[in-house]
Amino acid sequence: MSAPDSALGFDRLTMEFPGVRALDAVSFGVRAGCVHALMGENGAGKSTLLKILSGAYRPTGGTVRLAGQATAFASTAGALAAGVAVIYQELHLVPGMTVAENLLLGRYPRRGLLLDRATLRAEATRLLQLVGEDISPDTRLGHLPLAQRQMVEIAKALGRGARIVAFDEPTSSLSAKETRRLFGIIRDLRARGTAILYVTHRMDEVYEICDAATVLRDGRHVVTHEALAGVPRDALVKSMVGRELTNIYHYRPRPHAPDGLEVRGLAGPGLRAPASFHAARGEIVGFFGLVGAGRTELMRLLCGAVRPTAGEVRIHGAVVRGGSPRSAIRAGLVFCPEDRKKEGIIPILSVAENINLSARRTRLRAGGWLDHGWERDNAAAQIARLGIRTASAATPIGLLSGGNQQKAILARWLSERVRVVVLDEPTRGIDIGAKGEIYALIHDLAAAGASIVIVSSELPEVLGISDRVFVMREGLVAAELSRAAATPEAVLHAALPAGSAN
Amino acid sequence: MSSPPPAQPSRFARAWESAGMLLVLAVLFLICSLFVDNFLTVTNLRGLALAVATIGMVACTMMFCLAAGDFDLSVGSVVAFAGVLGATVMNTTGSVAAGFAAALASGALIGFVNGVFVARLGINALITTLASMQIVRGLGFIVSDGRAVGIRTDRFFEFGNSAWLGIPVPVWLTAGCFTIFGVLLNQTIFGRNALAIGGNKEAAHLAGVPVTRVKVIIFTLQGLVAAFAGLVLAARMTSGQPNTSQGLELEVISACVLGGVSLSGGVARIGAVIAGVLIMGLVQNAMNLLNIPPFYQYVARGCILLGAVMLDRLKQRS
Numbered sequence: 001m002s003a004p005d006s007a008l009g010f011d012r013l014t015m016e017f018p019g020v021r022a023l024d025a026v027s028f029g030v031r032a033g034c035v036h037a038l039m040g041e042n043g044a045g046k047s048t049l050l051k052i053l054s055g056a057y058r059p060t061g062g063t064v065r066l067a068g069q070a071t072a073f074a075s076t077a078g079a080l081a082a083g084v085a086v087i088y089q090e091l092h093l094v095p096g097m098t099v100a101e102n103l104l105l106g107r108y109p110r111r112g113l114l115l116d117r118a119t120l121r122a123e124a125t126r127l128l129q130l131v132g133e134d135i136s137p138d139t140r141l142g143h144l145p146l147a148q149r150q151m152v153e154i155a156k157a158l159g160r161g162a163r164i165v166a167f168d169e170p171t172s173s174l175s176a177k178e179t180r181r182l183f184g185i186i187r188d189l190r191a192r193g194t195a196i197l198y199v200t201h202r203m204d205e206v207y208e209i210c211d212a213a214t215v216l217r218d219g220r221h222v223v224t225h226e227a228l229a230g231v232p233r234d235a236l237v238k239s240m241v242g243r244e245l246t247n248i249y250h251y252r253p254r255p256h257a258p259d260g261l262e263v264r265g266l267a268g269p270g271l272r273a274p275a276s277f278h279a280a281r282g283e284i285v286g287f288f289g290l291v292g293a294g295r296t297e298l299m300r301l302l303c304g305a306v307r308p309t310a311g312e313v314r315i316h317g318a319v320v321r322g323g324s325p326r327s328a329i330r331a332g333l334v335f336c337p338e339d340r341k342k343e344g345i346i347p348i349l350s351v352a353e354n355i356n357l358s359a360r361r362t363r364l365r366a367g368g369w370l371d372h373g374w375e376r377d378n379a380a381a382q383i384a385r386l387g388i389r390t391a392s393a394a395t396p397i398g399l400l401s402g403g404n405q406q407k408a409i410l411a412r413w414l415s416e417r418v419r420v421v422v423l424d425e426p427t428r429g430i431d432i433g434a435k436g437e438i439y440a441l442i443h444d445l446a447a448a449g450a451s452i453v454i455v456s457s458e459l460p461e462v463l464g465i466s467d468r469v470f471v472m473r474e475g476l477v478a479a480e481l482s483r484a485a486a487t488p489e490a491v492l493h494a495a496l497p498a499g500s501a502n
Numbered sequence: 503m504s505s506p507p508p509a510q511p512s513r514f515a516r517a518w519e520s521a522g523m524l525l526v527l528a529v530l531f532l533i534c535s536l537f538v539d540n541f542l543t544v545t546n547l548r549g550l551a552l553a554v555a556t557i558g559m560v561a562c563t564m565m566f567c568l569a570a571g572d573f574d575l576s577v578g579s580v581v582a583f584a585g586v587l588g589a590t591v592m593n594t595t596g597s598v599a600a601g602f603a604a605a606l607a608s609g610a611l612i613g614f615v616n617g618v619f620v621a622r623l624g625i626n627a628l629i630t631t632l633a634s635m636q637i638v639r640g641l642g643f644i645v646s647d648g649r650a651v652g653i654r655t656d657r658f659f660e661f662g663n664s665a666w667l668g669i670p671v672p673v674w675l676t677a678g679c680f681t682i683f684g685v686l687l688n689q690t691i692f693g694r695n696a697l698a699i700g701g702n703k704e705a706a707h708l709a710g711v712p713v714t715r716v717k718v719i720i721f722t723l724q725g726l727v728a729a730f731a732g733l734v735l736a737a738r739m740t741s742g743q744p745n746t747s748q749g750l751e752l753e754v755i756s757a758c759v760l761g762g763v764s765l766s767g768g769v770a771r772i773g774a775v776i777a778g779v780l781i782m783g784l785v786q787n788a789m790n791l792l793n794i795p796p797f798y799q800y801v802a803r804g805c806i807l808l809g810a811v812m813l814d815r816l817k818q819r820s
Contacts, residue, residue, distance in 0.1 A: 305708055329710040343708055346701035348768045357698055358709045368691040412709065 007032035007067055007195035008053075008084075008164050014061030015048050015219075022048040024219045025062065030164070030212075035186060035196045037206045037228070039240055040216035041403075041431035046199050049216070050166055053197070054086035055079035066164070077106075085157030086166040089173075089429060091149050093156075095142030100124035102141050103156050127155040131185050147178045147291065154185060165189060166197040171205060172429055175291040183209050201431055202458075203233055215239045241433045248436040249464035250443050256280040256467075259316050260451035261333070261420045263302065266311035270297025272475030274311055279420070279451035279468075281316075284442065286466030287455045289495055293472040295455045296338055299424050302453070303335035304328040315419050329358060332419030336409050336426055338455070340402065344409045347398030351390050352379035354397045354408050359415040382411035387437065403434030410441060421445055422453045427461065439465055459488055471495050522813075523761055523777035530781060534788045541791055548670060552738075554783035555672040556581065556747065558776070559731040560754045561761075562683035563724040565775050567627075568758055569687070570720055571700035571767030572620055575631040576612065577728040578750035579638035582743065584609050584732030586642045589651035589742030598658050605729050612638055613725020614718065621717035635751070642744040651742040662737025672734045679727065684772035696720060700767020756803070757782045760810045781806070 006029030015023040023045045030036040040046050051057040052064065055073030063070040066082060073079040079086075093102045100120050101108075109119035124137035133151045141149060150170065157165055167186075171179045186209055189196060198210055206213060207228070213236065215222040222239050225231045260281040265274040271294050279285045289295045300306045302313060307323040313333075314320070320331040328335070337343035345354055356375045379393045386407040390400055397408055406426060413421065423442070427435045442465065446452050456462045462469055469486040471479040471494035479494035535542040560577050567574050584605040592601035612634060619630040653659070664671050687693035695716045698706040707713045736742045761778030763770045785806060789799050 303708070325708050326710045326712055335708055337705075337708055342702075343704045346698050346705050346768065348764075349697065349701050353694065353698070357694075357706070357711070370689050370691060370694065 006030055006065070008197070009065035009068070010049070010062065011065060011070075012062035013049065013052065013059050013064065015045075015052060015057060016060045022219050023052075023059070023062075026216065026219070026221045027062075028214045028221060028224045030195045030197055032163075032195045033190055033193045034212055035190055035198055035210045037210035037213035038197055038199045038216070039201075039206065039213060039236070040222075041240060041433045044216040044240075044431070045219040046216060047168070047401075048219075050086050050088075050168055050197075050199065053079065053084060053164075053166055055084075080160055080162075083161060083163040084166070085160060085162035085164070086168065087150075087153050087157055087170060088168045089170075091153045093141055093149060093153060095140075097141060098137065099128070099135055099139050099141055099144070099152055100137035102152060103127050103137070103159055105156070107160075123159070127159045128152075130158050131155045132181055145292070146173045147175060150174065151178075151182075154182070158189075162194070164195045164197070166199070168199045169201065169429055170198075171200070171202065173291070178291075179205075201429070201435075203237070206236070207233070217241075237432065240431070248432065248439060249461075250436070250440045251464060252443065254282045254443075254447050254467075256283045257449070261453070262314040262317075264312050264314070266298070266301050266308050266313065268297070268301045268306055268308040268310075270294050270475060271301070273477075275477045276311075277470055277477060277480070279453055281419075281449045281451055282446050283467050284446050284452040284454060284465055286462035286469045287453065287472060288457075288459065288462045288469060288491055289472035291457065292474075293495065294475040295472050296424055297475075298472070298477075299335065299422050299453070299455055302328075303333060303422055305335070305337075329416070332417055333422065334358075334413040334416060334418050334420070335422045336406070336413070336424060338424035338428070340405055340409065340428075345397050345405050348396055350394045351383065351388065351397045351400065351408055352376070352393040355379050355382050355411045355415075358412050378415055382408075382414060385414070386411050386441065403430040403438075406430060406438065407434070407441075410438065414445075418445065418450050420451045420453065422455075424455045425457065426454065427456070427458075459491060462486075463488065463491070473497060521773075523774045523781070527777045527781050527784070530784055534784060538788050538791050541788060546787070546791070548673075550783050550787045551673045551676075552670050553787065554779050555670075555676045556731045556735050556750065557754055557757055557782065558676040558779045559679045559734070560724075560728050560750065561757050561775055561779050562679045562772075563720070563727045564754045564758050565683065565761075565763055565770050565772065566687070566693075566696050566720045567724055568755070568763045568765060569700045569767060569770035570696045570717055571703065572627040572717065572720070573631070573755060573765075574613075574616060574627070574721065574724050575751045576616060576634040576638055577724065577754060578747040579635045579642065580609050580612055580725055580728035581732035581735060581747040581750060582745065583612075583638045583642040583645070584729035585736030585739075585746065586646040586651055586742035586744050588733050589653045589736055590645055592653055592655050592658060593651065596655065598655055601655075601658070602733060605733050606726060609729020609732070610722050610726040613722040613728075616725065617718035617721030620721065621714045639744075639748075646742060646744045648744060650744070653736065653740055653742070658737050659740050660737075662734055662739075672738060675730075675734060680772060680776055687770060687772055692716065692719070697768055697770065700764075700769075702768075753782065756807045759807065778810075 009029040010026055012025040012027055013023055014025055038046050048057065052059050055076040055078050065071065071082060073082065103124045104120055109116040109123065121137050128135055128137065131151045131154050133148065135144065135148060141152065150173065170182060174182060186196060200206060210228055212226050213228045214224040217240065258280055260283060261279045263278065264276050267274040275298050287295045301308045304322065304324045304327060312319050315331050315333055320328060320333065325335065352375065356378060359378060383390065383393060388404050388407045390404060397405055427438055442452055454465060463486055467483055469481045469491060470477055471491055473495055474497055481490055540546055564574065587608055588601040588605035591604040592598055616631055616634055619625045620627045662672060666674060695711045698711055699713055699716060703713060735746065757778040758775055759765065760781055761775035763775060785802065786799065789802060
C-alpha cells in the first residue's frame with residue numbers, strides 16, 4: 001500500500017493488454033524530497049508504469065494518487081498540468097526548432113496575436129540556468145549533442161513546475177561529467193521537495209543518487225526498500241532477476257587463431273587519425289571511449305555504413321571490397337548498430353521478418369523465391385534458442401521490449417556465416433538478466449571462431465567481456481591494453497583528453 | 503518460465519486485416535445488385551471490369567512504390583505518352599512490335615530515371631515525379647503535336663477490343679498483372695525487401711538489403727507497367743491521346759490506400775489492393791447508372807477515400 005504521506009502513490013495499479021498483464025496490482029509510494037529508484041528487468045513493467053504516470057496509458061485497474069488524491073489523467077497534457085513530468089530516453093523535442101522554442105513548446109508567451117519573443121528568450125535563459133547549461137536559447141536544437149538535448153528536456157520539465165519528475169534511464173547517453181551534472185540537478189530537485197522516480201539499470205547510480213528503491217518483476221511488485229542505504233547490492237540484484245547472478249559476463253579464455261579481422265589505416269568522417277587494429281579468430285576486443293571519441297564513427301566505417309576515404313579491411317586475409325553494408329555482410333562482417341529503433345529493427349514487420357531479413361540472401365532459391373518453410377523454421381529456432389519473449393513469430397517487433405528486440409537482431413546474424421561481429425552498445429537500455437544472456441551469446445559466437453568487436457560506454461562491461469581493450473579518444477585509437485593490463489584506472493587514463501586533471 | 507502469456511491481436515482485428523476490404527466490396531456489390539437498375543447485367547459488369555483495367559494495372563506497381571515508402575505521380579503522363587508514342591511508331595513503321603518496343607522501353611526509361619533521382623540522388627519522390635509528370639506530359643504533346651494520333655494498324659485494335667472466353671483481353675491482362683505482382687510481393691525476396699525498406703530504410707540498408715537497387719527496380723517496373731497500360735488503353739481507343747489519364751496517379755494511389763497500403767511504407771497486401779481498385783470502379787459505375795452528374799462524383803470519390811482511411815484508423819485503435 002502506498003503510504004498516506006506519499007507525494008505520488010500507486011494503489012493496486014493494473015494494466016492489461018490483450019493476453020498480457022503488464023502490471024499486476026502494483027502498490028508503492030514515492031515521498032516528496034526523495035529519489036526513488038524503480039528497478040526491474042525488461043518486461044518487468046517499468047515502462048508501462050511510466051506511461052500510465054505520463055497519461056499516455058489509462059490503467060485497467062487501480063489508481064494513481066497525487067498527494068493522496070486519486071487522479072486519472074485523460075492525456076499527457078493532463079499529467080503535465082497536474083505537475084507530473086516524465087523524461088524519456090527518447091527525447092520529445094523538435095530538432096528543427098530553437099532551444100527556446102522547444103523549452104516553452106505548447107505554452108508560448110503571447111502579445112496579442114503575436115509571439116512574444118523577448119519573454120520567450122528570457123524565460124528560456126532562466127530555465128537553462130536552472131540546469132546549469134550555457135547554451136544560447138537561439139541555438140537550433142538539432143545542432144546540440146545528445147547530452148545537451150537531454151538537459152534541455154529536463155529544463156523543459158522544470159519549466160512546467162513539475163512536482164513529480166520521472167526519469168527513464170537518463171544517463172544512457174550521457175558522459176561521466178554530464179552524469180555528475182545531472183545528479184547535481186536531481187539533488188537540487190530533491191532539496192526543493194520534488195518527488196523523483198528514477199528508472200535505471202545501473203547499480204552504481206542507484207546507490208549514488210537514490211534514497212529508496214522499488215523492484216518490479218514480471219509486472220508484480222517484489223519489494224520496496226524505503227531506506228536503500230542498508231540494502232546489499234546482491235540482494236537488490238537477486239530480487240530483480242529472481243535468481244543468483246554469478247559472473248554475468250561469462251568470461252572464459254578461448255583459443256585464438258590468427259587471421260581474423262585486420263584493419264589498416266581506416267580513415268573517414270569523424271576520425272582524426274587513421275585507425276588500425278586487429279581481432280583474431282575467436283577473440284573479443286572491446287572499444288571504450290567517452291561520448292564523441294569516434295567509436296561509433298569507426299564502427300560505421302568498418303561495416304560499410306559510411307564509405308571510408310582510405311584504408312583497408314581484411315577478413316581471414318581477404319580484402320573486403322565495396323564499402324557498403326551488403327559487401328561487408330557478404331565477406332562475413334555483420335553489424336549491430338547502436339540505435340536499435342532507428343537502425344536495427346523494422347518496427348512494423350514481424351519478429352520472423354526481422355530475423356530472416358539478412359538470412360534469406362544466402363538461402364535464396366533460384367530467382368529469389370522465398371522459402372516459407374525454411375523461414376518459419378529458422379524464426380522458430382532462433383526465438384527458442386535465444387529465448388526471445390514474444391507472443392508469436394508474427395508479432396510486430398516494435399511491440400517487444402528492448403532486450404528482446406536486441407536478441408532478435410542478434411538472431412538475424414546467427415543464421416549467417418559470420419566471421420566478424422561488430423556490436424555497438426549491444427546492451428544499452430537492457431536489463432541485467434537479458435544482458436547476461438547476450439554476453440553468453442557473444443561468447444558462444446567467439447568460441448565458434450568469430451572475431452568480436454564490441455563498443456561500450458560501460459567500463460565494467462568492456463573490462464568484463466574483452467580479451468583486449470582499445471581505448472579511443474578524440475577521434476583516434478589512443479591505446480591498446482591486454483585483459484591483464486586493462487584496469488579501470490588504465491583505461492580511463494587513456495580515455496580522458498590530454499590535459500584534463502581527472 | 504517468466505515470459506508473459508502469448509498476446510494475440512484480437513480475432514476481429516486479424517480478420518479485418520486479411521479480408522476487411524473484400525467484405526466492404528462484397529457488401530457494396532450486394533447493395534448495388536439489389537438497388538441499382540441494370541447493375542447486375544453481363545454487359546455492365548464487363549464494362550465495369552474494362553473501366554478499372556488501367557487503374558488496376560498501374561496499382562500493381564504503385565503498391566510496390568508505396569510499400570517501399572515512395573510514390574510515383576508520373577504514371578498518368580506515362581500512360582498518355584506511351585499511347586501516343588506507340589501509335590506514332592506503328593504508323594511510321596507499320597509494325598505493331600516496333601510500337602510496343604518503343605513505348606515499353608521509353609516507359610521503363612522514364613521509371614529508371616525517376617528511380618535514380620529518388621534512390622541514388624536522394625531527391626524527394628514527390629518533387630521528382632511531380633517534375634517528370636509534367637515533362638512526360640509535355641513530351642506526349644510534342645510527339646503528337648497536341649492531337650490524337652489515329653492508329654492505322656487494325657491488328658493492334660484486337661489487343662484492346664477482343665475477348666477470350668467472353669472476357670475482354672484488357673481484363674485478362676489486368677488479372678495477369680495482379681497475379682504476377684502478387685507473387686512478386688509474397689513469394690520473392692524482392693517483395694520482402696521492398697516492405698523492409700518502407701518499414702525502416704536505414705535498418706534495411708545495414709542489414710544488407712540493396713536499398714538503391716530495389717528502389718530503382720521498383721520505379722523502372724512502375725514506368726514499364728504504366729506504359730503497358732497506356733498501350734492497352736490506346737488499343738481500346740484506336741488512337742494515342744495525349745490528353746488522357748490526367749489525374750490517374752491520384753486515382754491509383756486512392757485505390758491502393760483503400761486497399762490498406764500504408765503511405766508511410768512497409769504494409770501492402772495484393773488482395774486488398776484488388777478490392778480497393780474494384781471498390782473505386784464499382785462506385786463510379788453505380789453513380790453512372792444512377793445518372794449522378796460527374797461534378798458530384800468527384801465529391802463522392804473523395805468522401806469514400808476519407809471514409810476508408812478513417813475506418814483504417816479506427817481499426818488500428820481497437
